[in-house]
Amino acid sequence: xxxxxxxxxxxxxxxxxxxxxxxxxxxxxxxxxxxxxxxxxxxxxxxxxxxxxxxxxxxxxxxxxxxxxxxxxxxxxxxxxxxxxxxxxx
Amino acid sequence: xxxxxxxxxxxxxxxxxxxxxxxxxxxxxxxxxxxxxxxxxxxxxxxxxxxxxxxxxxxxxxxxxxxxxxxxxxxxxxxxxxxxxxxxxxxxxxxxxxxxxxxxxxxxxxxxxxxxxxxxxxxxxxxxxxxxxxxxxxxxxxxxxxxxxxxxxxxxxxxxxxxxxxxxxxxxxxxxxxxxxxxxxxxxxxxxxxxxxxxxxxxxxxxxxxxxxxxxxxxxxxxxxxxxxxxxxxxxxxxxxxxxxxxxxxxxxxxxxxxxxxxxxxxxxxxxxxxxxxxxxxxxxxxxxxxxxxxxxxxxxxxxxxxxxxxxxxxxxxxxxxxxxxxxxxxxxxxxxxxxxxxxxxxxxxxxxxxxxxxxxxxxxxxxxxxxxxxxxxxxxxxxxxxxxxxxxxxxxxxxxxxxxxxxxxxxxxxxxxxxxxxxxxxxxxxxxxxxxxxxxxxxxxxxxxxxxxxxxxxxxxxxxxxxxxxxxxxxxxxxxxxxxxxxxxxxxxxxxxxxxxxxxxxxxxxxxxxxxxxxxx
Amino acid sequence: xxxxxxxxxxxxxxxxxxxxxxxxxxxxxxxxxxxxxxxxxxxxxxxxxxxxxxxxxxxxxxxxxxxxxxxxxxxxxxxxxxxxxxxxxxxxxxxxxxxxxxxxx
Numbered sequence: 001x002x003x004x005x006x007x008x009x010x011x012x013x014x015x016x017x018x019x020x021x022x023x024x025x026x027x028x029x030x031x032x033x034x035x036x037x038x039x040x041x042x043x044x045x046x047x048x049x050x051x052x053x054x055x056x057x058x059x060x061x062x063x064x065x066x067x068x069x070x071x072x073x074x075x076x077x078x079x080x081x082x083x084x085x086x087x088x089x090x
Numbered sequence: 091x092x093x094x095x096x097x098x099x100x101x102x103x104x105x106x107x108x109x110x111x112x113x114x115x116x117x118x119x120x121x122x123x124x125x126x127x128x129x130x131x132x133x134x135x136x137x138x139x140x141x142x143x144x145x146x147x148x149x150x151x152x153x154x155x156x157x158x159x160x161x162x163x164x165x166x167x168x169x170x171x172x173x174x175x176x177x178x179x180x181x182x183x184x185x186x187x188x189x190x191x192x193x194x195x196x197x198x199x200x201x202x203x204x205x206x207x208x209x210x211x212x213x214x215x216x217x218x219x220x221x222x223x224x225x226x227x228x229x230x231x232x233x234x235x236x237x238x239x240x241x242x243x244x245x246x247x248x249x250x251x252x253x254x255x256x257x258x259x260x261x262x263x264x265x266x267x268x269x270x271x272x273x274x275x276x277x278x279x280x281x282x283x284x285x286x287x288x289x290x291x292x293x294x295x296x297x298x299x300x301x302x303x304x305x306x307x308x309x310x311x312x313x314x315x316x317x318x319x320x321x322x323x324x325x326x327x328x329x330x331x332x333x334x335x336x337x338x339x340x341x342x343x344x345x346x347x348x349x350x351x352x353x354x355x356x357x358x359x360x361x362x363x364x365x366x367x368x369x370x371x372x373x374x375x376x377x378x379x380x381x382x383x384x385x386x387x388x389x390x391x392x393x394x395x396x397x398x399x400x401x402x403x404x405x406x407x408x409x410x411x412x413x414x415x416x417x418x419x420x421x422x423x424x425x426x427x428x429x430x431x432x433x434x435x436x437x438x439x440x441x442x443x444x445x446x447x448x449x450x451x452x453x454x455x456x457x458x459x460x461x462x463x464x465x466x467x468x469x470x471x472x473x474x475x476x477x478x479x480x481x482x483x484x485x486x487x488x489x490x491x492x493x494x495x496x497x498x499x500x501x502x503x504x505x506x507x508x509x510x511x512x513x514x515x516x517x518x519x520x521x522x523x524x525x526x527x528x529x530x531x532x533x534x535x536x537x538x539x540x541x542x543x544x545x546x547x548x549x550x551x552x553x554x555x556x557x558x559x560x561x562x563x564x565x566x567x568x569x570x571x572x573x574x575x576x577x578x579x580x581x582x583x584x585x586x587x588x589x590x591x592x593x594x595x596x597x598x599x600x601x602x603x604x605x606x607x608x609x610x611x612x
Numbered sequence: 613x614x615x616x617x618x619x620x621x622x623x624x625x626x627x628x629x630x631x632x633x634x635x636x637x638x639x640x641x642x643x644x645x646x647x648x649x650x651x652x653x654x655x656x657x658x659x660x661x662x663x664x665x666x667x668x669x670x671x672x673x674x675x676x677x678x679x680x681x682x683x684x685x686x687x688x689x690x691x692x693x694x695x696x697x698x699x700x701x702x703x704x705x706x707x708x709x710x711x712x713x714x715x716x717x
Contacts, residue, residue, distance in 0.1 A: 432683030
């Protein structure tokens, strides 16, 4: 897959779009559990921060060396977040 | 691919995918900073200055005359930038919690600032452009908000990647080189984006926050089980007031409003009366949103029969304040005239940023084309969409304003017809954008916008009391600014149209200078 | 009044920071700045820009003031951009006055 090929851009684009949203939702939920404040405030502030997470992950997906390494990073972050969420939410 | 290149790629694609909608959102949103002034312009029947004592006496009297057994009465008090008072009422059968909002509601009555009932033309006024920028139109509201949110997410990515990819962001800070086509468009795009960067970042991020629970309900689902459960805690609702059947006089509102304003250290924005005329009646006074940055009504509840205080303003916790502050920053209701002008100019810069980015895309690719006489399909689509939106939408917006002046005052569904006029004019503009040779299309649409805007100013001067000279004489700076604004933007569009007409003229700084093409007329 | 002071301080600050850059210094003075001078201009400019926050806070309060401050900064930067773009450079002005002198004599 060449650097500027349509397939490459589409791949990165979809990975960025879905991956960023998924990780923002996941880590936003983690934050909502972990922030040391009453539940409503923690949830509101976590939601506010989640959009910054979205933007950051999108930047990462395009900055990563290859689409494969970007997807690997998304997976690692996703699994870690999921595990923390299971523990924190229990 | 280097970091800069990768971010440049993401920047271009995120911008191009939704650039036209972003332009529309910026244009309608920027104009909405003058929402109250546009509403005032659209309702010239309401001109008397606001007299609080008179209104607080007249409003319940008028409501008692029009809707004596109503389930609820609503009184919208004016702020510093308008003077009309909107009364609404809700019948007992109505399932809603409070009188419905919306233009063309039969259960409503305008009072002028002196408290006299006035017949006002049915219009959405400035509220139309405000709603347009997130509810769009003719589509279900939920879809529109999702789509706008999606565009806002891409806008956020475009801003961040734009900054990362801009190699000489400090060195280029004061740089603009006119007369060099692609270089000039890039300089202009950079200037519009970087000089007002704090605003763009703020308005985009806070824009997402205004509907954040819709776009990102997952944290709430994680901690509350559902979005609704969190909203129930965030906005607790007191039980609905039940009618007792025993009639009782409503206490004078002025006293309640005075006490509420003392409690807040602020001013009242509106009053809701549940089960008026009944012994169980309650009066809910809400605070003027323009009082502070944080968006929150801080409703105070009184017993409507005795005047006793039932509930003071609910305390706002950290998360509530954070969200409220971000919403307040986005809406800018707190802004005085000076700050409001800065917001408006920044919004114009944002509109120009979106427009120049889209044009830059075509200018860049036009210079790289192997056969300028036959550009690829993608390029042609972008080019036509550019004309349809960048030149078509401003023209269409003037259609709404003209309809406000021209439609017969008593016609049915008048508010909808005004809005329809905008989209009909836009449809005509789109046809021109698609069928005419590009240079001619740019010139015609931009020129028509200039004529339309100038016409509005002239029509106001000749046919209404709100024309520029009359407004200045009266000291009505809001309406004077509307007139002056029409003329100023007419000049801008005339200049842009002239630029579009001259093929060999160098591209200059500006929002919509079309490419003087190497391509012969198509 | 205070808002105007804030704006003027921002204008001066950005002007100094701009003049610290070789490109703009050449435009104004037809020569590049010495490194020490450039650094002093940059620091002085930054101080003026930061100071401009104070009269903005005095005019509007700290909350609205910090917000409005960004707007004044943008306005000041935009005006300097326009001046820098459309006023002729020092070299051009020198050349023009030389031709005028030659024309007279």
